[in-house]
Amino acid sequence: MGDWGVISRGFQKLPMVFEHDQEYYYVVWEMSFPVSEFSLEWWTDTMSSSKKGGTHNIIKAQYKMLDQSHHRYSAIIGPVGLASKVHYKCTSKSAWTNEYTISRRCETELTRVLVISDNQNGPTEFRQ
Numbered sequence: 001m002g003d004w005g006v007i008s009r010g011f012q013k014l015p016m017v018f019e020h021d022q023e024y025y026y027v028v029w030e031m032s033f034p035v036s037e038f039s040l041e042w043w044t045d046t047m048s049s050s051k052k053g054g055t056h057n058i059i060k061a062q063y064k065m066l067d068q069s070h071h072r073y074s075a076i077i078g079p080v081g082l083a084s085k086v087h088y089k090c091t092s093k094s095a096w097t098n099e100y101t102i103s104r105r106c107e108t109e110l111t112r113v114l115v116i117s118d119n120q121n122g123p124t125e126f127r128q
Helices: 045-050 123-127
Strands: 011-020 024-031 039-044 057-060 062-067 070-077 085-091 100-103
Touching: 011 100, 024 085, 039 070, 057 070, 070 085
Parallel strands: none
Antiparallel strands: 011 024, 024 070, 039 057, 039 085, 062 070, 085 100
């Protein structure tokens, strides 16, 4: 997984997106140290065109310390309605990501499934 811009210091894993139902997305990322007040900011094309500057949603990220050098953050985007594109970025005072875009499929497009695993913390992490 790559980032076409500068990666802020401390990121172990850049944000990964998992589709959750039809109008929600689960975003998870990992840092090498704890960061206070990490949040995920998201908006859709529909929101940005509704008024100048658009309406941005800011969600406080959930935090879990995996070990001393692995700190996981997650947030759920949604509901996104009928928007064809969803934009998001992860931010705090000391670390941030570039802006990313999720291009949503239309109703006639087939569903695609991608399965990823990462067992660096043992299989019990996946059962929680």
